Amino acid sequence: MNGLRRQQWLALGAAAAVGLLVLDWFVVTPLTRAWKVRSERIARLRSDVQQGRLLLQREAALRSRWQSMVTNLLAAEPSTAESQVLRAFERWAGAAQVTITSVRPQWRPGAGNVQTLECRVEAAGSLAALARFLYELERDPLAVKVDALELSTRDDTGSQLSLGLQVSGLVSNAVTRTNRR
Known part of the structure; x- marks a missing residue:
């Protein structure tokens, strides 16, 4: 058991x-x-x-920043946008005492209602003047950014430099803008 x-x-x-x-x-x-x-x-x-x-x-600060961005977009009209960018280059070159030798604008379509105005810019000046030119470009509220930068010397001593820039500006047809430069 x-x-x-x-x-x-x-x-x-x-x-x-x-x-x-x-x-x-x-x-x-x-x-x-x-x-x-x-x-x-x-x-x-x-x-x-x-x-x-x-x-x-942070809503108030973000809305203010967004409104600033929208206000400083390039105009939706191609000729007006190009004029804005050309005037801005003249303004920056004048402040920096740089000689702009050429500006070649070209339009690029983007996604949706966004377009990009790309400009190839050639400028000449001293290192300090070119640095000031870049500073003026970057601190300006206009909706442009530097995509590419080339720096080369124009003489044997390096006192005269040549600057090649690829700059793009943003254009949006979907956003309404109230203020324009």
Whole structure:
């Protein structure tokens, strides 16, 4: 009788072990995995909410910056936009005492209602004058950026330099502008 009792207990223990294993595979592990995924999602949502709060705190500054960008976009009319850029080059060259030898504008279509006016600019002057020219270009609120820059010397001493710039200006037909330069 003792042997039969032992077999029953061993069978019951084996069944309990298999039951616990099945319980682990089909209940505990999926629940643990779901809990971890849920916890990660909650952490992401908390981060998103925190980022949203920070954006709301900076709303006035962001709207002001956006309005400044929209105001300083190039005009939607190609001739007006080119005129704006040419006047800006004259203004920057005058402030820096640089000689602009050529400006070649070219229009590039963009995605949606956005176009880009690319200008290849050749200028000459001293290193200080060219640096001032670049400074004037970068600090101007007009929506242009320098895409490429080439600097080379025009004489043996390096006192006269030649500057080649690839500048692009942004034009958007979808944004309404109130102020224009």
